[in-house]
Amino acid sequence: MCQHLESVKPIAPNGSGCEECLKMGDVWVHLRLCMGCGHVGCCDSSKNKHATKHFRKTHHPVVRSLEPGEEWGYCYLDDEMVESLPL
Numbered sequence: 001m002c003q004h005l006e007s008v009k010p011i012a013p014n015g016s017g018c019e020e021c022l023k024m025g026d027v028w029v030h031l032r033l034c035m036g037c038g039h040v041g042c043c044d045s046s047k048n049k050h051a052t053k054h055f056r057k058t059h060h061p062v063v064r065s066l067e068p069g070e071e072w073g074y075c076y077l078d079d080e081m082v083e084s085l086p087l
Contacts, residue, residue, distance in 0.1 A: 002078035004061040008035045010086040013066060018042040020050045030067050032074075035085065036060030052076070 011033070018028045018041050028042030032051035037060060041051030051063055061077040064085045073085035 002075045002080045004075045004077060005073060005080060005082045005085070008062050008064075008073065008085055011035055011038050012087075013040050014038040015040050018046070018048070018050050020053075021046075021048055024048075030065070032063040033066045033087070034058070034060050035062040035064055035073065040066060 013033050015022070018031060019039060021028050021042055026048060028046040028048070030043040030045060032041050032043055034041065034054055036058065039054050041054045042048055044052055055061070055076045061075050062073055064073040064087065065071070071084040073082045
């Protein structure tokens, strides 16, 4: 397991939807939570891909799914997934 996933601490989401899509009045497919700062962004299946854009801007490596019933996480830097991350 990558060191980034091992060092993740629980964090509260900054909102209940993709922050950028809400500002734009746009829609998303699934939500991802940045485990570095709490940013909520849309997934790469969404047309705007704000979670990945947030990673490229901030270099915060780990996101977690914010979909109901999902706990998996992903590290962009190491391209590695984990089944469960704290929220």
